[in-house]
Amino acid sequence: MTARNIEMDRANAERSLVALVLTIVELLRQLMERQAIRRVDQGDLSDGQIERIGSTLMRLDERMSELCDHFELTRDDLNLDLGPLGPLLGRD
Amino acid sequence: MSAFAGVDVASRTPPTHVALVDLLDRVLAGGVVIAGDVTLSIAEVELVRISLRALVVSIRADMAARGHIDEELL
Amino acid sequence: MYDAAAPPLTAHETIWVYAITHSGDHAGLTGLRGIGGGQIRALRSGPLAAVVESVDPGVFSAEQIQGRLSDPAELEAIARRHHDVVVAAAALGPTLPFRLATVYRTDDRVRGLLDQRRDEFCHRLGWLTGRTECGIKAWADPDVLVRERGTAEPADRGPGGRPASREAPGSADQSGAAYLFRRRAELTARVEGQRLAARCGDEIHAALGRLAVAAHRHPPRDSRTDGDEGVMVLNAAYLVESAQLAEFAEFAQASAAGAGALKVVVTGPWPAYSFADGPDALTCPRSLALT
Numbered sequence: 001m002t003a004r005n006i007e008m009d010r011a012n013a014e015r016s017l018v019a020l021v022l023t024i025v026e027l028l029r030q031l032m033e034r035q036a037i038r039r040v041d042q043g044d045l046s047d048g049q050i051e052r053i054g055s056t057l058m059r060l061d062e063r064m065s066e067l068c069d070h071f072e073l074t075r076d077d078l079n080l081d082l083g084p085l086g087p088l089l090g091r092d
Numbered sequence: 093m094s095a096f097a098g099v100d101v102a103s104r105t106p107p108t109h110v111a112l113v114d115l116l117d118r119v120l121a122g123g124v125v126i127a128g129d130v131t132l133s134i135a136e137v138e139l140v141r142i143s144l145r146a147l148v149v150s151i152r153a154d155m156a157a158r159g160h161i162d163e164e165l166l
Numbered sequence: 167m168y169d170a171a172a173p174p175l176t177a178h179e180t181i182w183v184y185a186i187t188h189s190g191d192h193a194g195l196t197g198l199r200g201i202g203g204g205q206i207r208a209l210r211s212g213p214l215a216a217v218v219e220s221v222d223p224g225v226f227s228a229e230q231i232q233g234r235l236s237d238p239a240e241l242e243a244i245a246r247r248h249h250d251v252v253v254a255a256a257a258l259g260p261t262l263p264f265r266l267a268t269v270y271r272t273d274d275r276v277r278g279l280l281d282q283r284r285d286e287f288c289h290r291l292g293w294l295t296g297r298t299e300c301g302i303k304a305w306a307d308p309d310v311l312v313r314e315r316g317t318a319e320p321a322d323r324g325p326g327g328r329p330a331s332r333e334a335p336g337s338a339d340q341s342g343a344a345y346l347f348r349r350r351a352e353l354t355a356r357v358e359g360q361r362l363a364a365r366c367g368d369e370i371h372a373a374l375g376r377l378a379v380a381a382h383r384h385p386p387r388d389s390r391t392d393g394d395e396g397v398m399v400l401n402a403a404y405l406v407e408s409a410q411l412a413e414f415a416e417f418a419q420a421s422a423a424g425a426g427a428l429k430v431v432v433t434g435p436w437p438a439y440s441f442a443d444g445p446d447a448l449t450c451p452r453s454l455a456l457t
Contacts, residue, residue: 037350054342119245122439123265
């Protein structure tokens with residue numbers, strides 16, 4: 001194994017790790033978003049709360065996109081295939 | 093609607109390319125199940141899981157090698 | 167784990183069983199080689215025959231079989247060769263295909279199987295006579311279904327196909343509330359898309375099931391390698407009268423189109439793997455006998 005190959009493997013391993021971490025973050029982001037939407041549907045949030053929560057989630061989403069760009073990952077890369085259960089993060 | 097695709101059943105030409113996934117759906121999960129003299133039934137469940145997982149891994153690796161998909165985390 | 171009644175491990179042979187047929191002319195199998203490279207032969211007892219191959223027990227022990235079937239390349243080779251033998255048998259007459267990796271220690275043990283379950287196997291072979299298995303897979307685009315058949319607002323898609331809420335700033339109302347409401351609409355549309363996709367599959371299956379002798383539906387395979395045709399909504403096998411196979415394939419295409427599917431693939435004809443349990447397997451969740 002050449003030194004260059006070892007470097008590329010290390011880079012791939014890092015990228016895989018980053019992808020895994022971002023996948024988890026994305027999962028949490030989506031869960032929070034769904035929870036917020038549920039609260040909106042239930043009608044127990046004030047307009048001010050909706051605006052604040054919405055803004056926060058929107059910024060979180062933008063931040064995710066920035067992180068993905070930074071690590072040269074697409075949002076589709078952040079998905080774990082659970083076999084018969086389908087992809088972890090569903091399709092978007 | 094996109095064109096009908098598949099084996100030409102009308103003329104009964106022998107299947108020249110049977111898709112592996114379709115085949116495995118049948119030979120691994122179909123067919124008469126008999127215990128035989130060597131019971132693989134417990135192993136059979138393992139077998140299918142291991143085999144399907146190995147199959148998924150191999151298909152992914154193959155497609156990645158051909159540049160069809162990005163390297164993915166498995 | 168070994169059957170207590172089986173001969174001891176010093177037996178010289180391992181018999182790999184491919185299928186059961188009527189006892190009769192199996193000349194068509196002469197010269198055919200099996201998964202172990204051995205000669206395919208027909209083992210007869212009474213009105214039935216088992217299509218078998220003697221393999222080397224040193225090479226096909228339980229552990230080795232399991233090991234080989236866990237390796238994708240070996241699994242493929244064995245599966246294809248097993249299938250080729252089953253197809254050859256099916257070309258000669260009604261055939262009950264066996265699942266991969268059914269092995270016996272001696273010819274007599276195989277004959278014993280044929281004798282013990284003679285009536286059952288004859289019954290199943292009778293049911294399969296003149297009939298063929300045909301596979302139907304169908305795909306649909308949930309977004310298209312929502313647009314054409316749904317009640318929800320279809321998700322706004324930006325040029326990249328991504329939800330509008332994620333498009334560049336300035337393309338839509340940037341308030342937090344607007345974002346949340348957009349996301350809600352998108353998720354609602356997505357859920358409805360999934361519901362309509364499932365309904366599409368169900369509709370096709372119901373239509374085909376009315377025509378077929380029997381049907382067996384697999385859970386749809388969820389795979390991102392499916393490409394542009396959307397999600398798989400149906401993955402099923404149907405037992406049809408062999409003479410009506412072409413007609414059935416055409417009907418499948420028409421039904422699928424009518425139900426909103428974008429793509430249909432018909433596979434077959436297959437030996438009746440999915441219907442090997444026979445018409446009385448109603449307690450078995452795999453198959454549903456409809457006539």
